[in-house]
Amino acid sequence: MSESDQQSLPAHTRALLEELLSDFIAGNHQPTRMVARHTLGRGARQALFYCLGYIAKADGRVTEHDIRYAENLMDSLKLSSRARRKAIRRFHQGRDSTDLPPFRMAWFRLLAPWRQRTNLLIGLCLCHGAQLHGMPARPRRYRCEDAFCRLGLPLAAIDRIHRVYREEVWMAEPPPKPESLRDAYRILGVDASISFTDMKRAYRREVARYHPDKLGEDLSPADQARARDQLLRLQQAWEVIKRRERVTR
Numbered sequence: 001m002s003e004s005d006q007q008s009l010p011a012h013t014r015a016l017l018e019e020l021l022s023d024f025i026a027g028n029h030q031p032t033r034m035v036a037r038h039t040l041g042r043g044a045r046q047a048l049f050y051c052l053g054y055i056a057k058a059d060g061r062v063t064e065h066d067i068r069y070a071e072n073l074m075d076s077l078k079l080s081s082r083a084r085r086k087a088i089r090r091f092h093q094g095r096d097s098t099d100l101p102p103f104r105m106a107w108f109r110l111l112a113p114w115r116q117r118t119n120l121l122i123g124l125c126l127c128h129g130a131q132l133h134g135m136p137a138r139p140r141r142y143r144c145e146d147a148f149c150r151l152g153l154p155l156a157a158i159d160r161i162h163r164v165y166r167e168e169v170w171m172a173e174p175p176p177k178p179e180s181l182r183d184a185y186r187i188l189g190v191d192a193s194i195s196f197t198d199m200k201r202a203y204r205r206e207v208a209r210y211h212p213d214k215l216g217e218d219l220s221p222a223d224q225a226r227a228r229d230q231l232l233r234l235q236q237a238w239e240v241i242k243r244r245e246r247v248t249r
Contacts, residue, residue, distance in 0.1 A: 008155075008156030009160075013120070013154070013157070016117050017160060020120055020121060020124055021160070021164055024124060025168065028210070029165075029168065029169055031073075031124050032072045032075075033076070034121065035077060036076040036077070038117075038121055040077060040114075040118060040121075040122075041112040041114055042083075043108045043109060043110075043112035043114060044108075044114040044122060045083070046090045046108050047105065047108040047109075047122060048122050048125060048126070049070060049088075049090040049091045049094065050091070050093055050094040050100075050108070051094055051100065051122075051126055051150075051151075052066075052069075052091055052125070052129050053090065053091035053092060053093065053094025053095035053097075054094035054097055054146075054147065055126060055129050055130050055140055055143045056070075056091075058139035058142070058143045059137070059139055063132075065132045066132060069128070069129055070091050074087055074088075099146070100146055100150045105150040105151070119151055119153060120153065122151060123147075123153050123161070124161060126147050126148070127144060127162065130143070131165055134170060135165075135170045145158060169226055177236050178233070178236055178237045181240060181241065183240070185237075185241075187234060187236075187237040188202050188206060188234065188238070188241070190202045196241075196245050199241055203234065203237075203241075206234050207231065210227045210230045210231050210234070211227075211231070
């Protein structure tokens with residue numbers, strides 16, 4: 001986190017945000033997995049889906065990716081049929097709104113108050129919704145910032161979350177192909193001293209982390225591209241290591 005972020009965020013908020021971001025990164029940038037492990041009360045759920053609909057319509061139309069992402073969040077929350085219908089209704093209401101009425105957001109809070117950790121998790125889900133098509137253009141970015149303000153979250157939090165996307169997800173081009181054993185070991189995260197068998201296990205473990213079947217169906221185009229790039233790098237690194245093994249036999 002930059003020095004400006006540290007100054008802008010209260011210590012408690014900063015600690016909670018970093019904890020959530022660590023979980024987010026470890027989970028291959030899938031907030032649906034995080035939502036499945038947290039409890040979102042009625043008011044928090046309604047605020048989340050209302051704001052998601054609002055962000056989804058930023059470009060003039062709601063896309064299939066926006067709808068699928070909202071549905072995957074509903075699945076992760078294990079909503080009952082009644083709660084799911086209500087979430088869909090809130091999504092549609094947000095989609096049809098040209099702004100976020102302060103009284104409505106306040107009503108969500110009064111309906112069932114929630115803690116700062118939940119607020120930050122909602123903010124993370126909204127940021128993910130804003131970048132479903134890659135780096136968000138101004139309309140999506142502005143609507144996401146509007147939602148943060150209405151939720152009472154500092155804009156320094158959204159800057160920190162977007163920095164994670166910028167550094168780990170929005171890659172303009174794949175990193176260069178590994179040219180040496182040292183590069184290959186670094187990509188696989190292994191030490192040169194371990195056996196070829198252990199390197200093979202590490203390779204399979206890393207491939208499993210980025211395989212589409214393991215990551216789930218809610219991958220955005222940006223996440224899909226990132227997973228493909230990482231799989232390619234792993235395969236290239238493994239070819240370098242296999243060539244070394246054949247030579248040294």
